[in-house]
Amino acid sequence: MTRAAPPAEPWWRGGVCYEVYVRSFADSDGDGIGDLPGVTARLPHLAALGVDAVWLTPFYPSPMVDGGYDVVDYCDVDPLFGTLADVDALVVEAHRLGLRVVCDLVPNHTSDRHPWFQAALAAAPGSAARRRYVFRPVDDDQPDQPPNDWQSAFGGSAWRRVSSPHGGPDEWYLHLFSSEQPDLNWDNPEVPSEFRDIVRWWLDRGVDGLRIDMAHALFKHPDLVDAGPGQHTEFRRNHLMPFFDQAPVHDLYRQWRTMVEGVPGERALIGEVCLFDADRQARYVRPDELHQAFTFELLECDWSAPALRDTIGRTLAAYRRVGALPAWVLNSHDATRTVTRYGGGERGLRRARAAALLMLALPGAAYVYQGEELGLPQVDLPDEALRDPVWERSGRTVRGRDGSRVPIPWTADGGTYGFSPEGADPPWLPQPDGWGVWSVQRQTADPDSTLALYRAAIRLRREFADGLTWWDVGPEVVAFRRGEGFGCAVNLGDRPVPLTGVGRVLLASAPVRPADGALLLPPDTAVWLAPACHDAVGPADSGVDVR
Structure with a gap:
C-alpha cells in the first residue's frame, strides 16, 4: 500500500484530534467536576488510542452560564479546573507522549462579568468602554423594539436592554448566545489588538494550536440589517445571515496566520466555521488564513448514500481548489451523540461504527469527541439535572446538549465508573445506571469493542495515500x-x-x-x-x- 504523507507534512493537515470536554473527562479531586489534572492523568488513554492532538474545551475563569464559553479572563484558569501550573504540566506530559495540545479561544463574546463589560455598563452611552461591544440606542418612538430582528441561538431576541448608569437614555446590547454573553465589537481596533496578545500569550506558553469558537461570526453587517424569517431554525446553516461570514474576518485571520507562522514549531489555528456552503467554508483555509476549519456537513448529513457522496464530493472539491484538506467532524459537545442520532440501540451503534470508519478513511483531518470511541449513547437526563441555558431560554421545551456531556465511564464498576475518586461528590451531571458497560476498562478487554475499532482505524489510516x-x-x-x-x-x-x-x-x-x-x-x-x-x-x- 502506498504511504500517504511524507514525514514533513504538518500534524494538523491529516491528523486525528480528540476533543476533551474538560468538565466531563476525569475528576482528580473528587468534587464531581472534571479538571486539568484529571485530563493529564488520563492522557495515556489518548496515546493508546493513537490520536495526534487533544483539544481542551474552555477552562478559563467563568460563571459557567454556558459551560465556560462565557469567559471572564482569557489568560488564567478557573479554580474548578486547576491552575496555570496544571496547564503547563498537562502540556509537558502531552508532549512527552507525542500529543499536541489545542486550547479553545472564544473571541465572539465575553462573559457579562468580564472587566470590559463591567466597565461598559458603568460608562455612558457612546463611551470608549461601550464601543468594545455592540451597543445601540433605544428608539424613543418604539422603546421596546430591539434594533433589529436577530435571534439568539439559545432562543428569543439577541438584544437586551440596559439602563444608563447616569440617568441618560437606555441602550441595547447584542448577544447571539445567552444574554450573559455579550458580543464584542470587532470593528473596534482595541478588540483585535487584545486578542492578538491573547493568541500570542498561549502560543508562547507552549500550546500547539487554538480552536477558534464561532470563527465565522466575529464581524457583523455594519448596518445591522434584519435577518428575516426562519433564522432561528437555520441559525447554524444559513451562511447568508448578516451576523455570519462577513468579509473583514478574512483579513483578521491573515494577520493571525502571519503572527503564528513567526512562532517556532508547527502551531495551528483551527476554526469552528459553521457554514453549509463548501466554497465559502473553504475560503477560511486558503494558504494565508486558518490552518483548519471544521466541516460540519458530515455530522449533519442524513444516513443516505446519495447525501453522503454529495457532501464528501462537494467538500473535497471546494477544499482542493484552495489547496487544503477538510477537518471532518462526526460529533461534538454541541451535538446529539452519534449512536442516538443514527437511531439508537443496536442499529444506532452499527451505524456509528460504520460512520467512524467512513470519516477516518477520508482525506484530511478528523475530530473525535470524547466517548465516541466508546460508542456512548445520548443520556436522557431528568429535567432537574439539565444545565444547558437553552433549556430555560426555550421555556423548557428544548432539552439542550447536556445529554452528550455526561461524564464518561472509565471503569466497569464504582460509584462514578472511575470518573472521580471513590467517595467523591456526585458528578455534575448524573451518570445512568449500567454506564460501566461502555467503560474504557471493559472495552479494552474486548477485541471486538468500539474502542478496539477506533484504535485499529487510527493506526491504519496513517498508511493511506492522498487523493x-x-x-x-x-x-x-x-x-x-x-x-x-x-x-x-x-x-x-x-x-x-x-x-x-x-x-x-x-x-x-x-x-x-x-x-x-x-x-x-x-x-x-x-x-x-x-x-x-x-x-x-x-x-x-x-x-x-x-x-
Missing part, C-alpha cells in the same frame, strides 16, 4: 479508493451487497464474510480493503481474503 477516487459498487453504497489500492465501502442500504474483485479485509465495523467469490457487505457496515498483495497485522486483520 480519493469514487468506486461504483451500487446506489446504496458509499465507496472510494485512496491511492493504489486501499478501498473503503459503506453499505447504507437494508440488504447485503456483494463486493467483487477486492483483496484483503483490513478492518470492518461488523462481521463480513465471503460468498460466491465476493465479499458480502451487510447493511450499516463499513469495510476497509487492501490490495491482495497487502497483509494486515494485529487486530485490524479480520482474516477474510477474497481473491
Whole structure:
C-alpha cells in the first residue's frame, strides 16, 4: 500500500484530534467536576488510542452560564479546573507522549462579568468602554423594539436592554448566545489588538494550536440589517445571515496566520466555521488564513448514500481548489451523540461504527469527541439535572446538549465508573445506571469493542495515500479508493451487497464474510480493503481474503 504523507507534512493537515470536554473527562479531586489534572492523568488513554492532538474545551475563569464559553479572563484558569501550573504540566506530559495540545479561544463574546463589560455598563452611552461591544440606542418612538430582528441561538431576541448608569437614555446590547454573553465589537481596533496578545500569550506558553469558537461570526453587517424569517431554525446553516461570514474576518485571520507562522514549531489555528456552503467554508483555509476549519456537513448529513457522496464530493472539491484538506467532524459537545442520532440501540451503534470508519478513511483531518470511541449513547437526563441555558431560554421545551456531556465511564464498576475518586461528590451531571458497560476498562478487554475499532482505524489510516477516487459498487453504497489500492465501502442500504474483485479485509465495523467469490457487505457496515498483495497485522486483520 502506498504511504500517504511524507514525514514533513504538518500534524494538523491529516491528523486525528480528540476533543476533551474538560468538565466531563476525569475528576482528580473528587468534587464531581472534571479538571486539568484529571485530563493529564488520563492522557495515556489518548496515546493508546493513537490520536495526534487533544483539544481542551474552555477552562478559563467563568460563571459557567454556558459551560465556560462565557469567559471572564482569557489568560488564567478557573479554580474548578486547576491552575496555570496544571496547564503547563498537562502540556509537558502531552508532549512527552507525542500529543499536541489545542486550547479553545472564544473571541465572539465575553462573559457579562468580564472587566470590559463591567466597565461598559458603568460608562455612558457612546463611551470608549461601550464601543468594545455592540451597543445601540433605544428608539424613543418604539422603546421596546430591539434594533433589529436577530435571534439568539439559545432562543428569543439577541438584544437586551440596559439602563444608563447616569440617568441618560437606555441602550441595547447584542448577544447571539445567552444574554450573559455579550458580543464584542470587532470593528473596534482595541478588540483585535487584545486578542492578538491573547493568541500570542498561549502560543508562547507552549500550546500547539487554538480552536477558534464561532470563527465565522466575529464581524457583523455594519448596518445591522434584519435577518428575516426562519433564522432561528437555520441559525447554524444559513451562511447568508448578516451576523455570519462577513468579509473583514478574512483579513483578521491573515494577520493571525502571519503572527503564528513567526512562532517556532508547527502551531495551528483551527476554526469552528459553521457554514453549509463548501466554497465559502473553504475560503477560511486558503494558504494565508486558518490552518483548519471544521466541516460540519458530515455530522449533519442524513444516513443516505446519495447525501453522503454529495457532501464528501462537494467538500473535497471546494477544499482542493484552495489547496487544503477538510477537518471532518462526526460529533461534538454541541451535538446529539452519534449512536442516538443514527437511531439508537443496536442499529444506532452499527451505524456509528460504520460512520467512524467512513470519516477516518477520508482525506484530511478528523475530530473525535470524547466517548465516541466508546460508542456512548445520548443520556436522557431528568429535567432537574439539565444545565444547558437553552433549556430555560426555550421555556423548557428544548432539552439542550447536556445529554452528550455526561461524564464518561472509565471503569466497569464504582460509584462514578472511575470518573472521580471513590467517595467523591456526585458528578455534575448524573451518570445512568449500567454506564460501566461502555467503560474504557471493559472495552479494552474486548477485541471486538468500539474502542478496539477506533484504535485499529487510527493506526491504519496513517498508511493511506492522498487523493480519493469514487468506486461504483451500487446506489446504496458509499465507496472510494485512496491511492493504489486501499478501498473503503459503506453499505447504507437494508440488504447485503456483494463486493467483487477486492483483496484483503483490513478492518470492518461488523462481521463480513465471503460468498460466491465476493465479499458480502451487510447493511450499516463499513469495510476497509487492501490490495491482495497487502497483509494486515494485529487486530485490524479480520482474516477474510477474497481473491
